[in-house]
Amino acid sequence: IQLTQSPSSLSASVGDRVTITCRASQGISSYLAWYQQKPGKAPKLLIYAASTLQSGVPSRFSGSGSGTAFTLTISSLQPEDFATYYCQQLNIYPLTFGGGTKVEIK
Amino acid sequence: QVQLQESGPGLVKPSGTLSLTCAVSGDSISSTNWWSWVRQAPNKGLEWIGEVYHSGSSRFNPSLKSRLTISIDKSKNQFSLKLTSVTAADTAVYYCARVHRIDLWLLFDYWGQGAPVTVSS
Numbered sequence: 001i002q003l004t005q006s007p008s009s010l011s012a013s014v015g016d017r018v019t020i021t022c023r024a025s026q027g028i029s030s031y032l033a034w035y036q037q038k039p040g041k042a043p044k045l046l047i048y049a050a051s052t053l054q055s056g057v058p059s060r061f062s063g064s065g066s067g068t069a070f071t072l073t074i075s076s077l078q079p080e081d082f083a084t085y086y087c088q089q090l091n092i093y094p095l096t097f098g099g100g101t102k103v104e105i106k
Numbered sequence: 107q108v109q110l111q112e113s114g115p116g117l118v119k120p121s122g123t124l125s126l127t128c129a130v131s132g133d134s135i136s137s138t139n140w141w142s143w144v145r146q147a148p149n150k151g152l153e154w155i156g157e158v159y160h161s162g163s164s165r166f167n168p169s170l171k172s173r174l175t176i177s178i179d180k181s182k183n184q185f186s187l188k189l190t191s192v193t194a195a196d197t198a199v200y201y202c203a204r205v206h207r208i209d210l211w212l213l214f215d216y217w218g219q220g221a222p223v224t225v226s227s
Contacts, residue, residue, distance in 0.1 A: 033213055035152075042201055042217035043144075043152065049211040086152055090212040094167045097152040 001025050001089050005098035011106040018074040020101045022087035027067045031091035034063055034072045037100075038083045046085075047072065077103070108132035110202050112221035118196075119227050124189040126221055128202030133216075135178055136160040140205035141185045142214065143176065145198040153198075157205055158185055192225045199223075 002025040012018050022032065030050035035043035045054045047063040050070055060075045074081055082105055087098040114126035128141070135141065142157035156166040158176040166174050175188040189196060200223055204216040 031211070035214075037152075042203075042220055043214070044217075045213055045215050048208070048213040052211070054213070054215070088152075088154075088214070093165050094169075095154040097154065100151045 001028060001092050001096055003087055003089055003096055003098035005085075005087060005101050007101060008099065009102040009104060011104050012077050013106045014077055014079055016077045016106075018077050018081075018103060020072045020085055020087075020103075022065075022070040022072070022098050024068045024070075024089055028089045028091035030066045031089055032063075032065070032070050033088045033090060034061075035086045035088065036081075036083045037086065043086060074103075108204060108216040110204065110216055110218035112200060112202050112218040114221055114223070116222055116224060118192055118223060118225050120193055120225055121191055122225075124187070124192050124196060124200075124223055124225070126187045126200055126202075126223070127184050128186070128218055129182070129184045130204075131183070133204065135183045135185060136180055138207065140212075141178070142203045142205050143187045144201045144203055144214075144217075146201070146220075147195075147198045150198075155187065155200075194225050197223065197225045 004023045006021045032050045034047040037043045051063045062073045084100045084102045109131045111129045118124045140157045143155040158164045173190045178185045199220040201220045202218045203214045206215045
């Protein structure tokens with residue numbers, strides 16, 4: 001299953017609302033996770049089951065969607081949110097990741 | 107607190123074998139979790155390599171399957187990756203991760219810090 005993220009990069013300011021899209025090449029129900037990765041660090045789980053916030057993750061992060069179209073939203077971008085975000089499908093093996101969306105400071 | 111720590115050579119010769127170990131603490135390798143490997147080539151995205159269960163069952167990425175072994179050592183609470191016949195395309199940071207199940211859902215909830223591996227002569 002191919003996952004296509006858009007945009008591949010974006011520039012935003014602190015306080016902005018940011019939305020990242022992930023589209024699957026076939027339906028994956030809600031078997032989708034989102035990760036945040038900062039340079040030189042391991043990915044960090046933000047959301048699983050498309051919309052369930054992982055314990056300890058700030059509530060400004062939210063996820064939605066099912067089937068083939070999903071979104072990750074950051075309601076008010078904070079300085080620590082500048083990073084690369086990846087979606088991952090966990091419905092069908094081999095598990096696959098999207099190409100990533102880099103969120104940069106405007 | 108669950109922690110995972112990768113270890114292994116940072117440099118492997120072309121056509122050689124890449125071997126990495128992931129030591130797990132704070133959880134038993136014999137728990138109901140699967141244990142996975144993910145890699146990231148320089149300035150590229152994430153690629154799922156494969157995963158193993160304490161029973162010995164495993165799942166592999168078809169693109170790597172013919173060269174791949176993932177095994178578990180219960181006595182040391184760790185799991186390992188072996189990738190044979192490596193080329194420069196296998197140069198990457200290799201992460202190990204815990205694959206946890208909550209109800210119907212799988213999630214990669216704990217990750218190691220990553221082990222950089224370069225394939226070069």
